[in-house]
Amino acid sequence: MIGEMDILQMRAALDAGERTSASLAQDALRAIRKRDGEVGAFLRMEEALTEAAPQALHEASPLAGIPYALKDNLCVAGREMTCASKILKGYRPPHTATVVKKLQEVGATLLGALNMDEFAMGSSTENSAYQITRNPWDLTRVPGGSSGGAAAAVAAGFVPFALGSDTGGSIRQPAAFCGVVGLKPTYGRVSRFGLVAFASSLDQIGPLTRTVEDAAMVLQTIAGHDPLDATSANLPVPDYRAALTGEIKGLRVGIPQEYFGEGVEEGVSRAVNAAIEQLKALGATILPVSLPHTSYALAAYYILAPAEASSNLSRFDGVRYGYRADGVADLLDLYKKTRGEGFGKEVKRRILIGTYALSSGYYDAYYKRAQRVRTLIREDFLCTFANVDVLLSPTTPSTAFKLGEKTDDPLTMYLNDALTIPVNLAGLPAISVPCGLSDGLPVGLQFIGRMYDEETLLRVAHAYEKAAGQTFDALRRQGGIARV
Amino acid sequence: MFETVIGLEVHVELGTKTKIFCGCAVEFGAPPNARVCPVCMGSPGVLPVLNEEALKLAVRAALALNCKVPKESKFDRKNYFYPDSPKAYQISQYDEPIGTNGYLDIEIDGEKKRIGITRVHLEEDAGKLNHSPFGDVSLVDLNRVGIPLIEIVSEPDLRSPEEARLYLEGIKAIMQYCLVSECKMEEGSLRCDANLSLRPAGQAAFGTKTEIKNMNSFRNVQRGLESEQVRQTRALLAGETIEQVTLRFDEATGLTSPMRSKEDAHDYRYFPDPDLPRMFLSDAYIEERLREIPELPDARRARWIADYQLPVYDAGVLTSSRDIADLFEQAVERVLDAKLVSNWIMGDVLANLKAQGIELRDTKLTGALLADLLENLKRGGISAAIAKDVLKHVMEYGESPSKIIAAQGLAQISDEGELAGIVTQVIAANPKSVEDLLAGKDKAIASLVGQVMKATKGKANPQVVNRLIGEQIQAIREAR
Numbered sequence: 008m009i010g011e012m013d014i015l016q017m018r019a020a021l022d023a024g025e026r027t028s029a030s031l032a033q034d035a036l037r038a039i040r041k042r043d044g045e046v047g048a049f050l051r052m053e054e055a056l057t058e059a060a061p062q063a064l065h066e067a068s069p070l071a072g073i074p075y076a077l078k079d080n081l082c083v084a085g086r087e088m089t090c091a092s093k094i095l096k097g098y099r100p101p102h103t104a105t106v107v108k109k110l111q112e113v114g115a116t117l118l119g120a121l122n123m124d125e126f127a128m129g130s131s132t133e134n135s136a137y138q139i140t141r142n143p144w145d146l147t148r149v150p151g152g153s154s155g156g157a158a159a160a161v162a163a164g165f166v167p168f169a170l171g172s173d174t175g176g177s178i179r180q181p182a183a184f185c186g187v188v189g190l191k192p193t194y195g196r197v198s199r200f201g202l203v204a205f206a207s208s209l210d211q212i213g214p215l216t217r218t219v220e221d222a223a224m225v226l227q228t229i230a231g232h233d234p235l236d237a238t239s240a241n242l243p244v245p246d247y248r249a250a251l252t253g254e255i256k257g258l259r260v261g262i263p264q265e266y267f268g269e270g271v272e273e274g275v276s277r278a279v280n281a282a283i284e285q286l287k288a289l290g291a292t293i294l295p296v297s298l299p300h301t302s303y304a305l306a307a308y309y310i311l312a313p314a315e316a317s318s319n320l321s322r323f324d325g326v327r328y329g330y331r332a333d334g335v336a337d338l339l340d341l342y343k344k345t346r347g348e349g350f351g352k353e354v355k356r357r358i359l360i361g362t363y364a365l366s367s368g369y370y371d372a373y374y375k376r377a378q379r380v381r382t383l384i385r386e387d388f389l390c391t392f393a394n395v396d397v398l399l400s401p402t403t404p405s406t407a408f409k410l411g412e413k414t415d416d417p418l419t420m421y422l423n424d425a426l427t428i429p430v431n432l433a434g435l436p437a438i439s440v441p442c443g444l445s446d447g448l449p450v451g452l453q454f455i456g457r458m459y460d461e462e463t464l465l466r467v468a469h470a471y472e473k474a475a476g477q478t479f480d481a482l483r484r485q486g487g488i489a490r491v
Numbered sequence: 492m493f494e495t496v497i498g499l500e501v502h503v504e505l506g507t508k509t510k511i512f513c514g515c516a517v518e519f520g521a522p523p524n525a526r527v528c529p530v531c532m533g534s535p536g537v538l539p540v541l542n543e544e545a546l547k548l549a550v551r552a553a554l555a556l557n558c559k560v561p562k563e564s565k566f567d568r569k570n571y572f573y574p575d576s577p578k579a580y581q582i583s584q585y586d587e588p589i590g591t592n593g594y595l596d597i598e599i600d601g602e603k604k605r606i607g608i609t610r611v612h613l614e615e616d617a618g619k620l621n622h623s624p625f626g627d628v629s630l631v632d633l634n635r636v637g638i639p640l641i642e643i644v645s646e647p648d649l650r651s652p653e654e655a656r657l658y659l660e661g662i663k664a665i666m667q668y669c670l671v672s673e674c675k676m677e678e679g680s681l682r683c684d685a686n687l688s689l690r691p692a693g694q695a696a697f698g699t700k701t702e703i704k705n706m707n708s709f710r711n712v713q714r715g716l717e718s719e720q721v722r723q724t725r726a727l728l729a730g731e732t733i734e735q736v737t738l739r740f741d742e743a744t745g746l747t748s749p750m751r752s753k754e755d756a757h758d759y760r761y762f763p764d765p766d767l768p769r770m771f772l773s774d775a776y777i778e779e780r781l782r783e784i785p786e787l788p789d790a791r792r793a794r795w796i797a798d799y800q801l802p803v804y805d806a807g808v809l810t811s812s813r814d815i816a817d818l819f820e821q822a823v824e825r826v827l828d829a830k831l832v833s834n835w836i837m838g839d840v841l842a843n844l845k846a847q848g849i850e851l852r853d854t855k856l857t858g859a860l861l862a863d864l865l866e867n868l869k870r871g872g873i874s875a876a877i878a879k880d881v882l883k884h885v886m887e888y889g890e891s892p893s894k895i896i897a898a899q900g901l902a903q904i905s906d907e908g909e910l911a912g913i914v915t916q917v918i919a920a921n922p923k924s925v926e927d928l929l930a931g932k933d934k935a936i937a938s939l940v941g942q943v944m945k946a947t948k949g950k951a952n953p954q955v956v957n958r959l960i961g962e963q964i965q966a967i968r969e970a971r
């Protein structure tokens with residue numbers, strides 16, 4: 008059954024002639040129609056599927072003929088894209104994101120658009136203007152966010168991979184909550200062209216998959232310099248699958264003490280500590296390290312990200328596309344009503360915070376100071392990476408929380424990203440892999456790597472995954488995922 | 492009395508083929524929204540990528556204006572809501588411009604005066620709002636969005652509207668010389684806003700300034716500032732205070748009036764644009780831009796006065812535009828008679844351009860063609876009258892003057908035998924003029940020369956004709 012298969016298994020079935028890309032896609036669409044009513048991962052599904060990928064493509068890329076879905080902030084020319092916001096209802100972009108072009112070129116099959124927090128602002132996908140997404144492990148709980156639809160779709164077995172975006176943890180946190188693998192590449196490794204910007208200096212596109220090897224394959228396809236994105240790095244893309252040797256003897260793994268503070272739940276600590284033991288057994292050297300400015304990261308992030316967002320989201324004004332308010336008196340009224348009615352509460356909150364932080368008279372006290380904190384955090388990591396090859400921490404302080412549990416308290420909601428945000432501020436690559444269950448809910452283990460060193464990151468995550476047997480499927484057998 | 496203090500903000504469109512952050516063509520006069528793409532329209536998810544050519548031109552311009560060009564620079568976002576700005580921010584430069592601390596020399600009443608330039612920064616242009624002919628709506632044209640601009644901000648060093656005009660003309664000449672911009676004010680590729688304030692003579696502190704917009708020609712810059720100068724003088728003399736406002740110059744009335752929008756209330760919330768990496772300019776890069784700067788008008792003027800003994804006035808007129816100056820230089824290298832070339836350019840060439848309302852580059856005239864024409868003239872191969880006609884033809888069709896002269900038989904007749912016969916006929920046919928001449932009315936010779944010219948279709952050598960008429964009249968006088 009398709010819901011049981013990851014990319015590699017589908018690849019094998021395709022290559023053996025047991026399946027065709029069309030049958031994989033049809034089965035997936037049938038499963039989504041049947042079971043997504045309960046999960047709510049998909050906002051829209053492709054109605055007419057493209058022809059099966061030609062044989063030449065199947066030989067060229069492991070992703071040929073593999074179904075996938077996109078977070079609803081990635082542009083596909085002519086297809087509706089809303090960022091889960093009312094303000095973009097019905098909007099069809101004229102251009103296609105570079106990552107999507109690359110997947111089109113290798114012949115992967117797009118199945119549809121996935122739910123998210125509006126404009127990627129949130130940690131539970133409850134900020135979507137359209138629907139709630141439920142965690143497939145426990146339908147009373149959130150899938151995390153903002154790429155909650157992507158994590159839930161992979162966990163529910165609808166698609167073997169999805170693309171999300173990560174600004175402060177938006178790939179890794181939902182991956183952790185849903186027991187799947189989530190990779191945030193180095194800032195600049197993957198083109199942002201066609202990703203609707205939330206915070207341009209922090210955003211990065213990455214895959215959510217069921218295994219580390221699958222993540223390596225997707226990264227291989229979407230990575231690389233793009234002349235359409237001036238912030239994409241002009242560096243060669245290494246062979247990521249070749250890096251998955253299973254060998255991590257002597258690898259120095261740093262454990263930042265600041266990431267194991269009192270906010271971390273006991274069940275999460277227990278699972279992560281077990282993972283540390285596992286890495287020791289594999290021959291890794293475990294070293295305690297310190298990242299002293301960690302406690303300032305959250306505050307700096309909640310200045311910088313909203314500041315950039317306040318500017319990025321200004322273009323949604325009702326003049327050229329998207330939602331436009333009726334019955335307006337003049338231009339100012341058009342702006343006020345369109346944006347007042349079109350944006351949700353969390354988006355408005357962040358636009359206000361960001362506008363305030365950039366206002367004359369406050370710029371130095373907020374934006375500039377936050378930039379200095381960002382530099383300190385980057386330097387913390389730089390110093391640490393002189394002595395270790397990779398860092399390890401929990402992905403989130405807790406497992407998936409109940410729907411509605413934190414919606415009235417934005418601050419507690421923000422704390423959920425405390426362990427993922429510093430990584431974005433520093434621009435580093437990081438991955439979340441499942442590392443066991445706590446009270447039947449998945450726990451995420453985060454590895455953080457050096458700039459552009461996704462190879463080491465993938466190698467250690469893969470070695471751990473293989474040795475511990477903590478894959479999504481293994482967890483499901485142990486924990487009994489809700490049968491959706 | 493009062494001293495006038497003026498500062499100018501000049502916007503110059505850079506002459507790139509494509510826009511600053513996307514691949515759209517830069518083209519004046521295209522149909523509305525025909526030169527746009529998702530990037531310059533600010534569609535969700537698009538990103539700007541810097542056009543290297545725009546940076547090159549901006550650095551070249553800054554260096555030509557004697558600015559310091561720092562090794563690092565960056566782009567900032569200037570945030571404001573208005574339909575002419577599809578992203579609701581303009582990509583500009585705030586605290587790290589391409590150039591700072593430059594200057595431009597102007598010449599006023601025969602004296603050189605140095606005008607400080609505070610900064611030169613690179614930015615993208617905004618769109619245009621047109622009022623609809625079909626009712627009470629505004630129509631947005633985004634063709635202009637993303638055309639690269641530099642903004643050149645002067646120090647408040649200008650002391651009269653005339654100085655302001657001279658400074659602006661100086662900017663235009665330098666930008667044209669450096670091939671940075673065509674600087675056509677009527678097409679908006681050169682635009683100018685001004686600040687003007689008055690202060691009692693001798694006072695160090697500045698008075699309250701007003702900003703004047705919409706002065707769309709060199710003449711109107713001077714007119715607008717003169718009008719505002721008068722308005723402020725009257726107000727101050729009447730004991731009123733000057734309000735800090737933005738004014739609009741009305742070409743028809745020649746007056747300034749307050750604009751509706753309150754621009755000063757804006758808080759643009761500048762911050763570094765995260766989509767565009769910092770720019771690092773190497774010494775070699777800056778050196779290369781310096782080498783691209785040709786001899787500028789001031790230097791050229793001085794050289795011509797020294798080397799060609801050209802009058803100061805001629806040198807000034809001829810260097811005011813690079814095309815004209817190049818034409819002069821190319822022609823004079825062959826003709827070797829600077830004053831002759833200067834007279835013809837300042838005379839017939841400029842007059843023909845003015846009559847048709849076109850620029851030199853709209854014609855087919857080159858230095859080589861002009862030299863060919865003037866060499867024929869100098870040799871006595873054609874008459875001045877014929878040369879004028881040939882010049883018009885050359886400007887329109889670009890044919891070689893020597894070929895035109897040969898093909899149309901325009902060569903001057905200097906052959907005395909041929910001309911003597913014609914003179915004899917003319918004298919026989921005009922007894923009245925002959926009698927006048929014999930009676931001592933020397934002016935009557937002009938009529939006879941005219942007749943000879945008419946008979947030869949203007950080709951007769953006038954000096955030879957004059958001499959032959961004199962000789963034949965003398966012969967008649969002696970015969971009587």
Ligand SMILES: [Zn+2]
Pocket residue numbers: 510513514515526527528529530531532637
């Ligand atoms: Zn464009």
